[in-house]
Amino acid sequence: MRSDTIALSSIFIEDGVFKKIVATKNYAEYLKCEVTGSSTNLVVSPGNKTYEELLEDGDIIASSFSSFTPNGVTGAFSGEIRNAKLYTGGQYIPIKGGSVTGVMTEAMKEVYFSKEMLQTGKYFGPKYIKVCNVDVTGE
Numbered sequence: 001m002r003s004d005t006i007a008l009s010s011i012f013i014e015d016g017v018f019k020k021i022v023a024t025k026n027y028a029e030y031l032k033c034e035v036t037g038s039s040t041n042l043v044v045s046p047g048n049k050t051y052e053e054l055l056e057d058g059d060i061i062a063s064s065f066s067s068f069t070p071n072g073v074t075g076a077f078s079g080e081i082r083n084a085k086l087y088t089g090g091q092y093i094p095i096k097g098g099s100v101t102g103v104m105t106e107a108m109k110e111v112y113f114s115k116e117m118l119q120t121g122k123y124f125g126p127k128y129i130k131v132c133n134v135d136v137t138g139e
Contacts, residue, residue, distance in 0.1 A: 010036040013044075018108065044125025047113030051128045054112055059087045060095065060136055068100075075104035081138055098138020106133045 012019055020034055028035040064083035070076060081098040110133050113126035
């Protein structure tokens with residue numbers, strides 16, 4: 001473990017409300033916020049709807065993206081869609097390429113988690129996450 005971090009169990013989002021950021025000792029001192037330590041395992045509580053209940057006509061289901069590192073000042077982000085499909089008329093249509101752009105403060109205003117859970121690497125949480133306030137382009 002690095003000397004500037006401590007191991008703590010912290011709640012960052014609870015009942016859909018953002019509570020605090022991930023902050024090492026130095027970062028917390030700079031921002032004058034609570035020290036949470038470096039992020040290690042990420043556990044996210046399930047939502048109250050199944051994948052099928054979240055799905056609406058016109059939704060784009062993306063399963064693979066490039067990096068989504070947001071701008072630290074503005075919160076703006078963009079990412080290349082590498083694998084996705086459009087749900088329309090009860091069918092899935094493959095999408096070729098495209099991108100997702102947005103601003104974190106807007107994108108996080110309307111996010112839904114599925115009941116279905118997934119364990120992969122250091123993540124244990126909803127298998128599906130629906131984000132509504134983003135712009136999507138593609139063919």
